[in-house]
Amino acid sequence: MYVSPIRESLIQGNKDYKKITDDITAPVSQKPTIFWFIGFTVSSIAAVIGIFAMSMTIWKGIGLWGVNRTIGWGWSITNLVWWIGIGHAGTFISAILLLFRQKWRTSINRSAEAMTIFAVMCAGVFPLIHMGRLPLGYFIMPYPNTRGLWVNFNSPLLWDVFAISTYFLVSLLFWYMGLLPDIATLRDKVKIKILKPVYRFLSFGWTGSARHWSRHESMSLILAGLAAPLVLSVHSIVSFDFATSVIPGWHTTIFPPYFVSGAVFSGFAMVLTLMIVARKTMNLTEYITVNHIESMNKIIIATGSIVGIAYITELFMAWYSGVIYERFAFYNRALGPYAWAYWIMMSCNVISPQLLWFRKLRRSVIFTFVLSIFINIGMWFERFVIVVTSLHRDYLPSSWSMYKPTIFEIAIFVGTLGIFFSLFLLFVRFFPVIAISEVKSILKSSNKKHLDKHN
Amino acid sequence: MAQPKYIKAYYDYDEKLVGSLKVLKEKGIEILDVLTPFPVHGLDKLLGYRRSWIARVGFIGGAIGAACGLGFQAWVFVKDYPLNIGGKPFFSLPSFIPVTFEMTVLFAAFAMVFAFLIRSKMGPGAHPFIHDEKITDDRFVVLVGLKGNTSDKNIEGVKSVLNGTGARGITLKADVELSKNY
Numbered sequence: 001m002y003v004s005p006i007r008e009s010l011i012q013g014n015k016d017y018k019k020i021t022d023d024i025t026a027p028v029s030q031k032p033t034i035f036w037f038i039g040f041t042v043s044s045i046a047a048v049i050g051i052f053a054m055s056m057t058i059w060k061g062i063g064l065w066g067v068n069r070t071i072g073w074g075w076s077i078t079n080l081v082w083w084i085g086i087g088h089a090g091t092f093i094s095a096i097l098l099l100f101r102q103k104w105r106t107s108i109n110r111s112a113e114a115m116t117i118f119a120v121m122c123a124g125v126f127p128l129i130h131m132g133r134l135p136l137g138y139f140i141m142p143y144p145n146t147r148g149l150w151v152n153f154n155s156p157l158l159w160d161v162f163a164i165s166t167y168f169l170v171s172l173l174f175w176y177m178g179l180l181p182d183i184a185t186l187r188d189k190v191k192i193k194i195l196k197p198v199y200r201f202l203s204f205g206w207t208g209s210a211r212h213w214s215r216h217e218s219m220s221l222i223l224a225g226l227a228a229p230l231v232l233s234v235h236s237i238v239s240f241d242f243a244t245s246v247i248p249g250w251h252t253t254i255f256p257p258y259f260v261s262g263a264v265f266s267g268f269a270m271v272l273t274l275m276i277v278a279r280k281t282m283n284l285t286e287y288i289t290v291n292h293i294e295s296m297n298k299i300i301i302a303t304g305s306i307v308g309i310a311y312i313t314e315l316f317m318a319w320y321s322g323v324i325y326e327r328f329a330f331y332n333r334a335l336g337p338y339a340w341a342y343w344i345m346m347s348c349n350v351i352s353p354q355l356l357w358f359r360k361l362r363r364s365v366i367f368t369f370v371l372s373i374f375i376n377i378g379m380w381f382e383r384f385v386i387v388v389t390s391l392h393r394d395y396l397p398s399s400w401s402m403y404k405p406t407i408f409e410i411a412i413f414v415g416t417l418g419i420f421f422s423l424f425l426l427f428v429r430f431f432p433v434i435a436i437s438e439v440k441s442i443l444k445s446s447n448k449k450h451l452d453k454h455n
Numbered sequence: 456m457a458q459p460k461y462i463k464a465y466y467d468y469d470e471k472l473v474g475s476l477k478v479l480k481e482k483g484i485e486i487l488d489v490l491t492p493f494p495v496h497g498l499d500k501l502l503g504y505r506r507s508w509i510a511r512v513g514f515i516g517g518a519i520g521a522a523c524g525l526g527f528q529a530w531v532f533v534k535d536y537p538l539n540i541g542g543k544p545f546f547s548l549p550s551f552i553p554v555t556f557e558m559t560v561l562f563a564a565f566a567m568v569f570a571f572l573i574r575s576k577m578g579p580g581a582h583p584f585i586h587d588e589k590i591t592d593d594r595f596v597v598l599v600g601l602k603g604n605t606s607d608k609n610i611e612g613v614k615s616v617l618n619g620t621g622a623r624g625i626t627l628k629a630d631v632e633l634s635k636n637y
Contacts, residue, residue, distance in 0.1 A: 205581025
């Protein structure tokens with residue numbers, strides 16, 4: 001086994017297999033901390049407010065929102081794309097980094113996958129409400145009906161239905177299959193009477209047999225192989241919603257790679273936001289170390305720079321193409337009434353991640369936390385800029401308009417944040433935040449105590 | 456196949472487990488199962504397991520998904536209800552690719568997961584016999600068969616081999632339907 005002489009060990013402290021089990025399953029058996037209760041209360045209140053606003057919208061209609069005939073896609077599509085983007089990190093970490101044999105992924109993959117699933121759930125809410133007539137939502141599925149009609153398979157909006165639902169289901173399978181051995185650990189470890197049968201049910205009868213492991217390993221590898229192109233396809237297809245239209249500012253060929261790298265960029269930012277809090281409050285600093293944070297920061301700077309290049313390419317092409325509408329769309333973005341949004345996006349997404357070239361900042365937990373929040377905000381504004389500023393002034397000046405969200409749109413967005421954080425807090429309370437069996441399998445090559453023994 | 460009697464033992468480290476499995480194999484002792492907290496590399500080769508068929512199941516599932524996805528779209532737009540959409544051809548392959556791809560991945564993933572669960576006799580509500588609650592923690596358990604020879608001499612012989620390999624908690628077990636688990 002090759003061990004790098006320069007790299008610091010991934011798992012710190014004096015660890016053996018039993019210690020790993022105890023450390024990671026500790027939150028399940030203990031009473032949650034006061035921070036957990038405060039966090040859970042705040043986020044469930046937000047969720048309730050959001051669900052109320054959603055119900056009002058479904059009951060009364062889209063008239064409660066600020067969208068109009070010019071700007072039909074307001075906050076709701078902005079939020080859809082934002083949440084889907086966040087949902088890209090989990091499967092990226094667990095699938096693509098698995099294929100690249102990046103061992104550091106084992107400490108963060110499980111919670112990142114959970115985050116993916118919750119983010120995609122939040123994303124799915126928006127197009128459904130945005131349809132306006134939710135009870136007819138099943139019209140988006142191809143099913144035989146008395147009118148003899150089918151859905152339009154040439155439409156990117158329909159591709160989206162397939163892409164997002166497939167992504168959700170496959171991520172869920174991947175996450176749950178990986179979770180099975182760890183749920184079995186909880187089943188055997190937890191002594192709480194009410195929880196034990198629940199874990200026994202959820203563990204699907206995992207025994208740890210070598211036959212099962214052998215099959216499980218080959219399945220995980222192929223699922224990763226399938227999930228890797230899936231991650232890339234989902235945001236590509238989301239970008240087709242824009243790119244296949246003829247709106248200036250949307251009709252560009254760089255959208256798929258630009259959206260995918262933006263998605264990974266925002267996803268890692270959200271993973272960092274969550275993990276920096278989780279590692280401190282749950283005593284996992286020896287598992288999610290500064291090295292992990294640095295590795296994620298490196299991905300942030302790579303994807304962030306791709307996003308920056310994409311912005312500049314867009315600007316250049318708008319000028320170089322000589323198309324007056326395209327040029328106007330970009331002048332309007334940078335200097336028009338929504339310029340403030342454009343410059344928030346530029347400074348958060350292009351300038352701020354460049355600070356990560358400094359090793360000191362890359363390894364600073366506080367700096368990374370603040371930066372991750374900035375990136376989350378910046379990526380939200382990117383979608384806002386793409387959706388709203390492109391629509392509000394297009395070919396016909398008589399239909400130019402402005403858009404402002406109403407309290408209901410804001411409440412729904414806050415509500416999805418609440419749903420997301422409530423689900424995540426429940427996850428960290430009742431499931432292992434870190435993939436126990438995967439960390440055990442890398443322990444010998446990644447923990448100082450074991451390395452010393454071998455050399 | 457119900458095993459009337461077998462011996463259970465465990466090791467603390469995976470290197471120890473792999474080393475002693477080699478010894479057990481040399482002595483011709485039957486290994487019924489090995490249970491570990493994480494995948495130990497080289498075990499399937501050592502125990503003589505064939506390569507899993509799960510990749511092939513995934514391929515077949517994916518092929519079915521691709522055929523269904525593409526075939527259905529083609530049937531709808533060419534045969535059942537041809538629609539002129541922006542003057543595009545009825546069979547517009549490029550715009551059928553996204554849905555075909557998603558269906559391929561979806562079918563392949565579900566096929567593999569179901570194959571895995573069915574083949575391993577796992578699923579919601581499965582209650583296999585748990586040999587040791589520490590398997591999912593830090594114990595590498597070996598279940599050793601006696602090949603039907605339950606004479607005291609044979610049992611003692613197997614036990615002493617296990618003892619020699621540094622196994623711990625060597626116990627004679629009876630009356631568990633091992634076959635139920637696999």
